[in-house]
Amino acid sequence: MSGSINWPGTLLNGRxxxxxxxxxxxxxxxxxxxxxxxxxxxxxxxxxxALSDAKGLLAxxxxxxxxxxxxxxxxxxxxxxxxxQVQGLKASAGLRDWLDGLGAGGGTPMLAALGEAxxxxxxxxxxxxxxQQRLLLVTDGRLKEWxxxxxxxxxxxxxxxxxxxxxxxxxxxxxxQLQVDYRHIDELISG
Numbered sequence: 105m106s107g108s109i110n111w112p113g114t115l116l117n118g119r120x121x122x123x124x125x126x127x128x129x130x131x132x133x134x135x136x137x138x139x140x141x142x143x144x145x146x147x148x149x150x151x152x153x154a155l156s157d158a159k160g161l162l163a164x165x166x167x168x169x170x171x172x173x174x175x176x177x178x179x180x181x182x183x184x185x186x187x188x189q190v191q192g193l194k195a196s197a198g199l200r201d202w203l204d205g206l207g208a209g210g211g212t213p214m215l216a217a218l219g220e221a222x223x224x225x226x227x228x229x230x231x232x233x234x235x236q237q238r239l240l241l242v243t244d245g246r247l248k249e250w251x252x253x254x255x256x257x258x259x260x261x262x263x264x265x266x267x268x269x270x271x272x273x274x275x276x277x278x279x280x281q282l283q284v285d286y287r288h289i290d291e292l293i294s295g
Contacts, residue, residue: 109128110127113127136235137235138175138176138228139240140179140221140224140238141165141240142179142181142239142242143162143179144181145208146181146214146246147209147211148212149265151267151268154265157289158263161293162203163203165240166200166203170194174194174195175193175194175195177228179221181212181216181243182208183209183210183213185213185216186214212247212248215247221256223254225256226257238258238260240261240263241278241279241284243262243264243275243278244267244275245272245273245274246274260285261284261287262285262286263287263289264276264286267290
């Protein structure tokens, strides 16, 4: 037998006299969830408190992942090359330290980050075929140009952190081409 004892069910049948009288809760092995988070921390995300608000949203996401025992993969797109922070680990308090130290600067290697994430997801899906994967992309969409985008074979959400009087709106186009849902950060933090 596996699982914990179902005391109400057991006692409703009378006092258990032998082991077979004890009912157990069945353990269900639901597939793990993996949240792949790609954060644009390029210089343009410093404008109008965009990265600061995104960090607040990410802190909440990390807390949710911890409570739900989800695994996280975290990729930062800033400077010249994307950088993995964690790859498929359970959410932990250490992510808060990384988030506190996250600053914006440099270019936007977002296309390289998407390519890296796509390759990593394919390998991960082969290793853990039952794992439920989700993508969260946090960006202002201020990429120079892009042609072909990698196929990311999991449901996703792009959170647009572009702010200011002049908005290019490229994040919405990027979300459509990646075939992921789109939300602007102001919709998420105003409520």
